[in-house]
Amino acid sequence: MYQKTVLSNGIRLVSEEIPFVNSVALGVWVGTGSRYEDESNQGVSHFLEHLLFKGTSKRTARQIAEELEAVGGVINAFTTKEYTCYYSRVLAEHLDLAIDVLSDILFNSLLADEDIEKEKKVILEEIKMYEDSPDELIHDLYTRNIWPGHPLGRAILGTYESVNELKRDTIYRYYQEQYNNKNIVLATAGKFNTKELVDKLEAAFGSRKCPGKANKYSAPRHHIRTVNHFKKTEQIQICLGVPGLAQDDKDIYALQALNNILGGGLSSRLFQQIREEKALAYTVYSYHAGFLDCGLFTVYAATSPTNYQQLVYIILLEMAALKNKGVTPQELKRTKDQIRGNLLLAQENVSQRMSRLGKTELIFGRVITAEEVIEHLNQVGEDDLQAIARRHLQADLLALTTLGPRVEELDVAALARQAGL
Secondary structure, eight states, rough: OEEEOTTTTEHHHEEEOOTTTTTTEEEEESSGGGOOOOGTTTTTTHHHHHHHSSSBOOBBHHHHHHHTTTTTEEEEEOOOOOOOOEEEEEEEEGHHHHHHHHHHHHHHHHHOHHHHHHHHHHHHHHHHHHHHHHHHHHHHHHHHHTTTSGGGGTTTOOOOHHHOOHHHHHHHHHHHSSEEEEEEEEEEEESSSHHHHHHHHHHTTTOOOOOOOOOOOOOOOOOOEEEEOOOOOEEEEEEEEEOOTTTTTTTHHHHHHHHHHSSSTTTOOOOOIIIIOOOHHHHHHHHEESSOOOOOEEEEEEEEEEEHOOOOOOOOHHHHHHHHHHHOOHHHHHHEEEEEHHHHHHTSSSSHHHHHHHHHHHHHSSSSHHHHHHHHHTTHHHHHHHHHHHHHHGGGOEEEEEESOOOOOOHHHHHHHHOOO
């Protein structure tokens, strides 16, 4: 059972006491990411995440790294398009230290000019590393081609130009606007006393005065087109997809089940048909990326250029089979059991439990438990999956992005209609 508390300054805390474990995970979830940037400060969310580890008024960057590692703990952070998370996991006896270090980097970071210039070099190397990984780069190109000009279509890391242009004033202004009390959720799971925890977090976080405002955002317009990006590689990377659902859509559970059946694992239709039966690819999968007001349902694969058209056609055939014939009762039961198992196994990890608490409270304003997800999933029927497939898997909604050797541009809609989609 979890408990929700609001600190005196409005920062929300969701906590789950688990007395039979030895560790505790603490996360600071901030409702900001690359979708809240504009072209003048592109990449600033991710840059700021890096910068907060570079030193405070009482700790150097080395001390930040060493203090928790010295007691066997972990401290790290990540940035997404809609939120940023700073987290730590330690033995329960070191919770005070984790609270002190996380609150210190969040509220007392120096954001020094010399650190900014140094970190620019690090992030530029990170961008280069990313661009040398075509299986990762393709997903950014895909979203950029579908949502051109919209913040959701931009890379989280920013660009060479935008990162080089970032100045301390820009970064600090963004920090003041985004890292406000309304935009912060604290989440903890593990071994602690709830009353003592609340008192400690109130002392460390509750006195901060930064009321702020909620972020405004607008949904992107979906562009349906085929774009081929040339890169000298052995394989061609493929992202083929359609518009998906917002995170709070009532049909999200049916879409999750549909995704799992199509390309969610080793037993999925795409994996069995494309890798096991046809041997056309080593990696093939589908995924749904849901955001506050929109989503993308996507199939990814990588193959040799000579197999490109055949691979795309088989993907379209499998989509058409879901749309026209639906799923079997056995498939639906298997996918429900698989999703249920994954959710419950994740609950055995305090970091995963903390993440569910923090992320759902930040996004939905309430905690959505694994048990609630399973309850909704159990209500999904075969007709629900086919209805979702018919609504989303349509020839005229398909967008295709490729990265790799030059290939003949496909008329995806025509090929999809040929496949029966």
